[in-house]
Amino acid sequence: MNRALLVGAAGAALLLNLTGCFTERQNEGAQLYATHCASCHGDQGQGLQRLIPPVAGVDFMAQRRADLPCIIRKGLKGPLVVNGISYNQVMPGHEDLTDSQITNLLNFLHTNWGNQNQPYTIREASELLGRCNGSDGQ
């Protein structure tokens, strides 16, 4: 009985520790968004009129899921359509982010603000980044 309690307590403590680790990483996506994206795409992902497309509740995130890591890495130029509205601004690339940071940033967007898309594993994101020679393997 006593042993069972002890094991239970140890298990609970371990679980708490683990969630502690994950929570840190989960926030990284939101923090990276605030630092690198919010100035243009808005603090709630709302975009700016017909100048900057939103990233909240957009079909683009699902349609271009495989292209998104390279779009973050290399930027984007030329016209594009998001939720039926055409935009034509230059988006700068982000050579300063690691593969895992790009993964966390995109997973934050894939699972928030009305987007419900499959998140990437870091390995998957690195593979997708390989398509544009954009993987730093980190």
Place this chain on the structure above:
Amino acid sequence: MNTFLSRARRTVALAALLALGGLLPLACTSNPNEEPERLSVYGLKHAAPTSPSDTLPDPIPNFRLINQMGQPVTNQTFAGKVYVADFFFTSCPSICPKMQSEMLRVYKAFEGNPNVLFLSHTIDPNHDSIPVLRDYAERLGIKDASRWHFARTQQDTVFKLASAYVSGAQIDKKAAGGFSHDGAFVLVDSQRRIRGVYDGMVKEQVDRLIAELPVLLKEEQLDKPVAAQ
């Protein structure tokens, strides 16, 4: 006797109170000679003072720009009005979208007031042609070019103009987009004087601009020259 005195006293006290009460409404209304609230005058003074009392900073110099509709924009465009100026460029990837979305908030707050105008100068006139500026304005939702001018001139002219508005703008190959500039919103009165400088990247400062604009508009109304008697 005692009762009489105390009654008399009470009557006097009551009369005094009533008299005071009669004065109260006067005390509540503001003294007409009292100075109304005014915004400070900002800027730099380069010109030598012409008299000991001449301490005001230099006014905004003469300028001649072209707006998104190809129309000239000069100091005369803003005669008898107040305006908010900033410096940006349409391909700016860093602070401009945030700045212009904050400027849009100020624009929306005063959309119904034709005495408040807006002037965004491009600091990248080589890229920002008139059609590029027009497309930018339309995408931002600004249909009335006479309320919010997106204007261009020669590059060295716009840099000089930026310093007259106490705003920083310069070519910087290291900065994102090739230019470095601050996100200042500058409030200018009908006498070409700077009456407020606000950081367009900080919501609280933009809120202050929205709160202070009516103070300036009130002053402009009071200072309007009255017909000679």
